[in-house]
Amino acid sequence: MRISISRSWESLWVWLFWGLGIYLALELGPFFIAKQALSKTAGELAGPYLACAIPGVIFMPLVWWLRKWRERGMDPKRLARRWGVSTALFCVAVVVAVSYSGVKLGLMDPTDALGGLVVSILLSVPVLYFTLHYMVLKHFSTGAAGKQMPRNDGARSPS
Numbered sequence: 001m002r003i004s005i006s007r008s009w010e011s012l013w014v015w016l017f018w019g020l021g022i023y024l025a026l027e028l029g030p031f032f033i034a035k036q037a038l039s040k041t042a043g044e045l046a047g048p049y050l051a052c053a054i055p056g057v058i059f060m061p062l063v064w065w066l067r068k069w070r071e072r073g074m075d076p077k078r079l080a081r082r083w084g085v086s087t088a089l090f091c092v093a094v095v096v097a098v099s100y101s102g103v104k105l106g107l108m109d110p111t112d113a114l115g116g117l118v119v120s121i122l123l124s125v126p127v128l129y130f131t132l133h134y135m136v137l138k139h140f141s142t143g144a145a146g147k148q149m150p151r152n153d154g155a156r157s158p159s
Contacts, residue, residue, distance in 0.1 A: 015064050023056040038105060048101035055093035062086040076140040084133035088125045095120045 031049050034040065066086065070079055099117040102108035108116070 012061065012064050016060055019060045020056060023060070024053055027053055027056075034105070040105065044105070048097075048104050051097040051100045051104075055090055055097060058093050059086065059090040062089070070140070076137055079140060080133045080137035083136040084129040087132045088129045091124050091128050092121055095124065 027049065031045050031052075035042065035045055063086070066079065066082060069082070095117060099108070099113045099120075103110050103113045
């Protein structure tokens with residue numbers, strides 16, 4: 001028996017409403033701390049807050065679609081590539097958001113932030129892509145193989 005509330009999670013909009021709501025609420029905590037520690041106004045923190053919120057806005061719909069593609073039986077290699085690309089996009093968005101926020105709040109020199117941005121992207125994107133690609137490929141391939149393998153519980157198959 002399925003509860004009707006669980007069926008609502010199949011909708012992208014319900015999933016985004018709750019997921020982004022929780023994500024944005026959790027983002028407020030560090031910005032309240034930054035407001036107190038840096039003596040900044042809410043207006044000065046609005047740009048960095050929105051910049052840090054964008055990675056979640058990018059990644060959450062991608063995760064929803066990746067879950068749906070897995071349920072539909074997409075090829076594990078293709079799914080692994082899409083997880084790798086999604087994670088790389090998330091990484092780029094996070095690095096850009098942190099660099100922008102650091103410059104906007106006066107915590108970083110703009111030239112240092114640009115150099116750090118380039119180095120961070122060049123190092124983290126390939127590492128995250130290949131890490132997620134192989135993790136997903138291993139997980140989904142063994143999961144698919146486990147579903148197809150017959151159980152070996154000592155029972156004889158009818159011949």
